[in-house]
Amino acid sequence: MTSIEHLQQQITDGIAALTRDQQWITLLELTARTGSRYSLGNLLLIGAQRPQATVVCGYRTWRKAGRQVRHGERGIRILAPIIARRPRPGTEPGPRPSGDTTGDATGAVADTGTTGQPTPASGSGAGQRTRRPGQVVGFRPVVVFDIEQTDGPPRPGDTAIDGYTPQGLREALTTQINHRGYQVKVGGCGPAFGRTRRTDRTVTILPGQPPAQDALTLAHELGHLACGHLDDDTGYTHRGTAEIEAESVAYILLAAAGMDTTAASFDYIGTWAQGDLDLLRTTADTVIRVARPLLAALDLAPAELTTPTAAAADTTDATTGTDLVAGT
Numbered sequence: 001m002t003s004i005e006h007l008q009q010q011i012t013d014g015i016a017a018l019t020r021d022q023q024w025i026t027l028l029e030l031t032a033r034t035g036s037r038y039s040l041g042n043l044l045l046i047g048a049q050r051p052q053a054t055v056v057c058g059y060r061t062w063r064k065a066g067r068q069v070r071h072g073e074r075g076i077r078i079l080a081p082i083i084a085r086r087p088r089p090g091t092e093p094g095p096r097p098s099g100d101t102t103g104d105a106t107g108a109v110a111d112t113g114t115t116g117q118p119t120p121a122s123g124s125g126a127g128q129r130t131r132r133p134g135q136v137v138g139f140r141p142v143v144v145f146d147i148e149q150t151d152g153p154p155r156p157g158d159t160a161i162d163g164y165t166p167q168g169l170r171e172a173l174t175t176q177i178n179h180r181g182y183q184v185k186v187g188g189c190g191p192a193f194g195r196t197r198r199t200d201r202t203v204t205i206l207p208g209q210p211p212a213q214d215a216l217t218l219a220h221e222l223g224h225l226a227c228g229h230l231d232d233d234t235g236y237t238h239r240g241t242a243e244i245e246a247e248s249v250a251y252i253l254l255a256a257a258g259m260d261t262t263a264a265s266f267d268y269i270g271t272w273a274q275g276d277l278d279l280l281r282t283t284a285d286t287v288i289r290v291a292r293p294l295l296a297a298l299d300l301a302p303a304e305l306t307t308p309t310a311a312a313a314d315t316t317d318a319t320t321g322t323d324l325v326a327g328t
Helices: 003-017 021-034 040-049 059-064 166-179 211-226 239-256 269-273 277-297
Strands: 076-083 136-146 183-186 194-197 202-205
Touching (some): 003 040, 003 076, 003 136, 003 277, 021 040, 021 239, 040 076, 059 136, 166 183, 202 211, 211 239, 239 269, 239 277, 269 277
Parallel strands (some): 183 202
Antiparallel strands (some): 076 136, 194 202
16 A cells, blocks of 8 residues: 555545544644644644644744754644646646645645546546646655644744634624625524524624633524525525534634633534434535634634744644654
Protein backbone atom coordinates (compact mmCIF):
# COMPACT_ATOMS: atom_id res chain seq x y z
CA MET A 1 0.00 0.00 0.00
CA THR A 2 1.41 3.41 -0.98
CA SER A 3 1.58 6.35 1.41
CA ILE A 4 -1.38 8.02 -0.29
CA GLU A 5 -3.43 4.81 -0.22
CA HIS A 6 -2.68 4.43 3.49
CA LEU A 7 -3.82 7.99 4.22
CA GLN A 8 -6.95 7.47 2.12
CA GLN A 9 -7.76 4.35 4.14
CA GLN A 10 -7.37 6.35 7.34
CA ILE A 11 -9.88 8.88 6.00
CA THR A 12 -12.34 6.14 5.02
CA ASP A 13 -12.03 4.52 8.46
CA GLY A 14 -12.50 7.92 10.10
CA ILE A 15 -15.72 8.58 8.20
CA ALA A 16 -17.06 5.14 9.12
CA ALA A 17 -16.32 5.90 12.79
CA LEU A 18 -18.47 9.05 12.64
CA THR A 19 -21.55 6.85 13.12
CA ARG A 20 -20.58 6.86 16.82
CA ASP A 21 -21.72 10.03 18.57
CA GLN A 22 -18.45 10.47 20.50
CA GLN A 23 -16.42 10.34 17.28
CA TRP A 24 -18.69 13.00 15.79
CA ILE A 25 -18.15 15.22 18.83
CA THR A 26 -14.40 14.61 18.64
CA LEU A 27 -14.43 15.86 15.04
CA LEU A 28 -16.40 18.97 16.04
CA GLU A 29 -14.00 19.72 18.90
CA LEU A 30 -10.98 19.35 16.62
CA THR A 31 -12.65 21.68 14.11
CA ALA A 32 -13.24 24.26 16.85
CA ARG A 33 -9.63 24.06 18.08
CA THR A 34 -8.07 24.33 14.63
CA GLY A 35 -10.36 27.11 13.44
CA SER A 36 -11.88 24.87 10.75
CA ARG A 37 -8.75 25.53 8.68
CA TYR A 38 -8.47 22.04 7.23
CA SER A 39 -10.69 19.95 4.97
CA LEU A 40 -12.72 17.08 6.36
CA GLY A 41 -10.24 14.50 5.10
CA ASN A 42 -7.25 16.23 6.65
CA LEU A 43 -9.10 16.84 9.94
CA LEU A 44 -9.73 13.10 10.14
CA LEU A 45 -6.05 12.43 9.45
CA ILE A 46 -4.95 14.94 12.10
CA GLY A 47 -7.41 13.51 14.61
CA ALA A 48 -6.25 9.94 13.98
CA GLN A 49 -2.57 10.81 14.46
CA ARG A 50 -2.74 13.56 17.11
CA PRO A 51 -6.22 13.76 18.66
CA GLN A 52 -5.43 16.74 20.93
CA ALA A 53 -3.98 18.94 18.17
CA THR A 54 -4.89 22.62 18.28
CA VAL A 55 -3.03 24.76 15.74
CA VAL A 56 -1.36 22.77 12.95
CA CYS A 57 1.06 24.25 10.40
CA GLY A 58 4.05 23.25 8.32
CA TYR A 59 7.66 23.58 9.39
CA ARG A 60 8.38 26.77 7.43
CA THR A 61 5.19 28.48 8.57
CA TRP A 62 6.17 27.88 12.18
CA ARG A 63 9.59 29.37 11.41
CA LYS A 64 7.94 32.46 9.89
CA ALA A 65 5.78 32.78 13.02
CA GLY A 66 8.89 32.75 15.22
CA ARG A 67 8.47 29.20 16.47
CA GLN A 68 10.78 26.21 16.04
CA VAL A 69 9.68 22.59 15.75
CA ARG A 70 11.51 20.66 18.46
CA HIS A 71 14.15 18.16 17.38
CA GLY A 72 12.78 14.62 17.20
CA GLU A 73 9.10 15.58 17.07
CA ARG A 74 7.10 13.22 14.87
CA GLY A 75 5.03 15.01 12.25
CA ILE A 76 1.42 14.53 11.20
CA ARG A 77 0.88 13.21 7.67
CA ILE A 78 -1.84 14.91 5.66
CA LEU A 79 -2.54 15.30 1.94
CA ALA A 80 -1.78 18.41 -0.12
CA PRO A 81 -2.91 19.16 -3.66
CA ILE A 82 -0.66 19.09 -6.71
CA ILE A 83 -1.60 22.13 -8.78
CA ALA A 84 -1.16 22.34 -12.56
CA ARG A 85 1.24 25.18 -13.28
CA ARG A 86 0.89 27.81 -15.95
CA PRO A 87 2.97 26.75 -18.96
CA ARG A 88 5.74 28.88 -20.37
CA PRO A 89 5.19 29.93 -23.98
CA GLY A 90 5.66 26.96 -26.29
CA THR A 91 5.42 24.36 -23.52
CA GLU A 92 2.66 22.08 -22.33
CA PRO A 93 1.15 22.56 -18.86
CA GLY A 94 2.08 20.02 -16.25
CA PRO A 95 1.86 19.42 -12.52
CA ARG A 96 4.00 21.49 -10.19
CA PRO A 97 6.83 19.45 -8.71
CA SER A 98 6.50 18.77 -5.00
CA GLY A 99 9.06 21.41 -4.13
CA ASP A 100 7.30 24.16 -6.09
CA THR A 101 3.74 24.05 -4.85
CA THR A 102 1.63 27.07 -4.02
CA GLY A 103 -1.42 27.38 -1.84
CA ASP A 104 -1.92 25.48 1.40
CA ALA A 105 -2.32 21.90 2.50
CA THR A 106 -5.52 22.78 4.30
CA GLY A 107 -7.95 21.88 1.55
CA ALA A 108 -6.15 18.87 0.23
CA VAL A 109 -8.83 16.23 0.52
CA ALA A 110 -12.56 16.76 0.55
CA ASP A 111 -13.77 13.26 -0.33
CA THR A 112 -12.77 9.69 0.19
CA GLY A 113 -12.74 8.85 -3.48
CA THR A 114 -9.48 10.70 -4.13
CA THR A 115 -6.80 8.31 -5.25
CA GLY A 116 -3.96 10.77 -5.07
CA GLN A 117 -3.43 10.42 -8.81
CA PRO A 118 -4.33 12.93 -11.53
CA THR A 119 -7.75 12.25 -13.04
CA PRO A 120 -8.23 12.33 -16.83
CA ALA A 121 -10.50 15.16 -17.94
CA SER A 122 -13.86 14.25 -19.41
CA GLY A 123 -13.64 13.70 -23.14
CA SER A 124 -9.86 13.47 -23.27
CA GLY A 125 -8.24 10.81 -25.37
CA ALA A 126 -7.17 7.47 -24.01
CA GLY A 127 -4.02 7.80 -21.96
CA GLN A 128 -4.12 11.61 -22.22
CA ARG A 129 -4.89 14.14 -19.52
CA THR A 130 -6.02 17.71 -20.07
CA ARG A 131 -4.74 19.98 -17.32
CA ARG A 132 -5.87 23.57 -16.84
CA PRO A 133 -3.56 26.01 -15.04
CA GLY A 134 -4.51 26.04 -11.36
CA GLN A 135 -6.34 22.70 -11.61
CA VAL A 136 -5.77 20.10 -8.89
CA VAL A 137 -4.25 17.13 -10.72
CA GLY A 138 -3.40 14.92 -7.76
CA PHE A 139 -2.36 14.78 -4.13
CA ARG A 140 0.84 14.13 -2.23
CA PRO A 141 1.63 13.36 1.41
CA VAL A 142 3.09 16.24 3.43
CA VAL A 143 4.02 16.58 7.09
CA VAL A 144 2.76 19.24 9.48
CA PHE A 145 3.23 19.85 13.22
CA ASP A 146 1.01 20.89 16.11
CA ILE A 147 1.92 24.03 18.07
CA GLU A 148 2.59 21.87 21.13
CA GLN A 149 5.48 20.36 19.17
CA THR A 150 7.14 23.77 18.84
CA ASP A 151 9.04 26.24 21.02
CA GLY A 152 8.71 30.00 20.77
CA PRO A 153 7.03 33.09 22.21
CA PRO A 154 4.04 32.57 24.52
CA ARG A 155 0.88 31.89 22.59
CA PRO A 156 -1.71 34.67 22.48
CA GLY A 157 -4.02 33.95 25.37
CA ASP A 158 -1.52 31.84 27.32
CA THR A 159 -1.22 34.40 30.11
CA ALA A 160 -4.80 35.67 30.19
CA ILE A 161 -7.65 33.57 28.91
CA ASP A 162 -10.42 36.09 28.43
CA GLY A 163 -12.64 34.84 25.63
CA TYR A 164 -16.24 35.72 24.93
CA THR A 165 -18.60 35.80 27.86
CA PRO A 166 -22.02 34.35 27.07
CA GLN A 167 -23.39 37.88 26.79
CA GLY A 168 -20.65 38.97 24.40
CA LEU A 169 -21.15 35.87 22.31
CA ARG A 170 -24.89 36.45 22.25
CA GLU A 171 -24.38 39.92 20.81
CA ALA A 172 -21.88 38.66 18.23
CA LEU A 173 -24.22 35.89 17.12
CA THR A 174 -27.09 38.39 16.87
CA THR A 175 -24.95 40.59 14.61
CA GLN A 176 -24.23 37.66 12.30
CA ILE A 177 -27.94 36.85 12.10
CA ASN A 178 -28.70 40.50 11.32
CA HIS A 179 -26.13 40.43 8.52
CA ARG A 180 -28.19 37.70 6.89
CA GLY A 181 -31.28 39.90 6.86
CA TYR A 182 -33.01 38.45 9.93
CA GLN A 183 -34.01 40.19 13.15
CA VAL A 184 -33.78 38.58 16.59
CA LYS A 185 -36.70 38.91 18.98
CA VAL A 186 -37.87 37.30 22.21
CA GLY A 187 -41.20 35.47 22.31
CA GLY A 188 -43.05 32.19 22.20
CA CYS A 189 -41.47 29.36 20.20
CA GLY A 190 -43.85 26.51 20.89
CA PRO A 191 -41.99 23.57 22.45
CA ALA A 192 -38.58 24.77 21.16
CA PHE A 193 -35.99 27.18 22.55
CA GLY A 194 -35.85 29.03 19.24
CA ARG A 195 -37.48 29.34 15.85
CA THR A 196 -36.52 30.93 12.54
CA ARG A 197 -39.20 32.03 10.07
CA ARG A 198 -38.48 32.96 6.48
CA THR A 199 -41.86 34.67 5.95
CA ASP A 200 -41.11 37.61 8.26
CA ARG A 201 -37.33 36.99 8.48
CA THR A 202 -37.21 36.68 12.23
CA VAL A 203 -35.34 34.52 14.71
CA THR A 204 -37.34 34.14 17.91
CA ILE A 205 -35.81 32.89 21.15
CA LEU A 206 -37.67 31.79 24.25
CA PRO A 207 -37.75 34.41 27.05
CA GLY A 208 -36.32 33.89 30.51
CA GLN A 209 -33.49 31.53 29.51
CA PRO A 210 -29.94 31.63 30.92
CA PRO A 211 -27.40 33.52 28.76
CA ALA A 212 -25.65 30.26 27.84
CA GLN A 213 -28.91 28.80 26.53
CA ASP A 214 -29.58 31.98 24.54
CA ALA A 215 -26.11 31.65 22.98
CA LEU A 216 -26.75 28.01 22.08
CA THR A 217 -30.15 28.83 20.57
CA LEU A 218 -28.79 31.73 18.52
CA ALA A 219 -25.82 29.66 17.33
CA HIS A 220 -28.17 26.87 16.28
CA GLU A 221 -30.46 29.21 14.33
CA LEU A 222 -27.43 30.93 12.78
CA GLY A 223 -26.28 27.46 11.72
CA HIS A 224 -29.56 26.93 9.86
CA LEU A 225 -29.18 30.26 8.05
CA ALA A 226 -25.50 29.79 7.20
CA CYS A 227 -26.14 26.27 5.87
CA GLY A 228 -28.83 27.65 3.56
CA HIS A 229 -31.69 25.69 5.11
CA LEU A 230 -34.09 28.63 4.68
CA ASP A 231 -32.92 29.90 1.32
CA ASP A 232 -36.19 29.01 -0.43
CA ASP A 233 -39.84 28.26 0.31
CA THR A 234 -39.36 24.49 0.39
CA GLY A 235 -37.92 24.66 3.89
CA TYR A 236 -35.78 21.77 5.08
CA THR A 237 -35.53 19.14 2.38
CA HIS A 238 -34.10 16.67 4.90
CA ARG A 239 -34.99 17.92 8.36
CA GLY A 240 -32.86 15.34 10.17
CA THR A 241 -29.76 16.36 8.21
CA ALA A 242 -30.55 20.07 8.68
CA GLU A 243 -30.81 19.67 12.44
CA ILE A 244 -27.53 17.74 12.61
CA GLU A 245 -25.79 20.44 10.55
CA ALA A 246 -27.19 23.35 12.57
CA GLU A 247 -26.46 21.74 15.94
CA SER A 248 -22.96 20.77 14.84
CA VAL A 249 -22.14 24.30 13.66
CA ALA A 250 -23.45 25.62 16.99
CA TYR A 251 -21.29 23.14 18.90
CA ILE A 252 -18.15 24.28 17.04
CA LEU A 253 -18.86 27.97 17.70
CA LEU A 254 -19.57 27.48 21.42
CA ALA A 255 -16.56 25.18 21.89
CA ALA A 256 -14.31 27.73 20.17
CA ALA A 257 -15.73 30.43 22.50
CA GLY A 258 -14.68 28.36 25.49
CA MET A 259 -18.18 27.51 26.62
CA ASP A 260 -19.03 24.23 28.34
CA THR A 261 -20.36 21.81 25.74
CA THR A 262 -20.15 18.63 27.80
CA ALA A 263 -23.94 18.33 27.98
CA ALA A 264 -24.25 18.17 24.19
CA SER A 265 -25.32 14.84 22.80
CA PHE A 266 -25.34 13.44 19.29
CA ASP A 267 -26.43 9.96 20.30
CA TYR A 268 -28.76 9.85 17.32
CA ILE A 269 -25.98 10.17 14.73
CA GLY A 270 -25.93 6.46 13.92
CA THR A 271 -29.72 6.23 13.73
CA TRP A 272 -30.02 9.31 11.54
CA ALA A 273 -27.32 8.27 9.06
CA GLN A 274 -28.32 4.58 9.03
CA GLY A 275 -24.82 3.62 7.99
CA ASP A 276 -24.82 5.90 4.93
CA LEU A 277 -21.14 6.94 4.78
CA ASP A 278 -21.71 9.29 1.84
CA LEU A 279 -24.33 11.15 3.88
CA LEU A 280 -21.97 11.34 6.86
CA ARG A 281 -19.17 12.65 4.67
CA THR A 282 -21.21 15.32 2.90
CA THR A 283 -22.84 16.46 6.14
CA ALA A 284 -19.53 16.71 7.98
CA ASP A 285 -18.00 18.53 5.02
CA THR A 286 -20.89 21.05 5.03
CA VAL A 287 -20.49 21.66 8.77
CA ILE A 288 -16.77 22.34 8.47
CA ARG A 289 -17.19 24.55 5.39
CA VAL A 290 -19.92 26.64 7.05
CA ALA A 291 -18.13 26.93 10.39
CA ARG A 292 -14.93 28.31 8.87
CA PRO A 293 -16.13 31.84 7.95
CA LEU A 294 -18.34 32.03 11.05
CA LEU A 295 -15.35 31.38 13.33
CA ALA A 296 -13.46 34.15 11.56
CA ALA A 297 -16.42 36.57 11.66
CA LEU A 298 -16.94 35.92 15.38
CA ASP A 299 -13.20 36.32 16.03
CA LEU A 300 -13.03 32.78 17.38
CA ALA A 301 -10.31 31.35 15.12
CA PRO A 302 -6.99 30.59 16.88
CA ALA A 303 -4.88 33.73 16.97
CA GLU A 304 -2.01 32.01 15.18
CA LEU A 305 -4.18 31.55 12.09
CA THR A 306 -5.09 35.22 11.81
CA THR A 307 -1.54 36.54 11.50
CA PRO A 308 -0.05 37.49 8.10
CA THR A 309 2.58 34.76 8.40
CA ALA A 310 -0.01 32.08 8.97
CA ALA A 311 -2.19 33.39 6.18
CA ALA A 312 0.75 33.12 3.80
CA ALA A 313 1.34 29.43 4.59
CA ASP A 314 2.01 27.25 1.58
CA THR A 315 2.56 23.60 0.92
CA THR A 316 6.28 24.11 0.59
CA ASP A 317 6.30 24.78 4.34
CA ALA A 318 5.10 21.24 4.91
CA THR A 319 7.98 18.83 4.62
CA THR A 320 7.73 15.95 2.19
CA GLY A 321 6.19 12.70 3.33
CA THR A 322 9.52 11.02 4.08
CA ASP A 323 10.65 13.59 6.66
CA LEU A 324 8.33 12.49 9.47
CA VAL A 325 10.67 13.32 12.37
CA ALA A 326 11.95 16.86 12.87
CA GLY A 327 15.68 17.23 12.61
CA THR A 328 16.26 13.90 10.84
